[in-house]
Amino acid sequence: xxxxxxxxxxxxxxxxxxxxxxNMGLGEYPVAASSSAIYFQDLVCQAATGYVVVGIAGTENxxxxxxxxxxxxxxxxxPTWRNYYDGNAAxxxxxxx
Numbered sequence: 729x730x731x732x733x734x735x736x737x738x739x740x741x742x743x744x745x746x747x748x749x750x751n752m753g754l755g756e757y758p759v760a761a762s763s764s765a766i767y768f769q770d771l772v773c774q775a776a777t778g779y780v781v782v783g784i785a786g787t788e789n790x791x792x793x794x795x796x797x798x799x800x801x802x803x804x805x806x807p808t809w810r811n812y813y814d815g816n817a818a819x820x821x822x823x824x825x
Contacts, residue, residue, distance in 0.1 A: 754795060759813055759821040768811040769793045772825050780823045792825040 759766070760779040766772060771783030772794050783790045796811045799818035813821065 754824045755791075756822045756824055757791065759797060759799075759823045761817055761819045761821065763813075763815060765815045766794050766797075766813045766823070768795070772823065780825070795824045797821055797823045 757772070757774065757780040758778065760777070760781070763779065764782060766780070766782050770793060771790050772780045772792060773783035773789045774791050775781045780791070780794075794812070796809060797813040798807065798809050799816075799821040800806070801808045802817050802819075808818075813823065
């Protein structure tokens with residue numbers, strides 16, 4: 729039986745854009761503290777402030793999809809990597825996309 733093509737997988741990066749093959753073409757972008765939640769493979773845009781925000785399809789300033797965030801957890805003070813950003817109060821958030 730063939731696989732169903734009606735199941736969506738979100739946006740997936742294919743090849744690279746502007747960066748080396750070692751990092752799959754990912755770039756780092758700042759995420760504003762306490763911004764709304766951004767989940768794995770959500771579209772992201774760069775706002776006029778320079779921070780990454782959740783994107784909307786059809787917007788011309790989409791820079792890619794979120795592959796993860798790195799920040800210092802405000803409660804444990806430990807470096808943390810997650811494939812989503814839950815809107816916490818960290819101040820040094822970097823998104824990879």
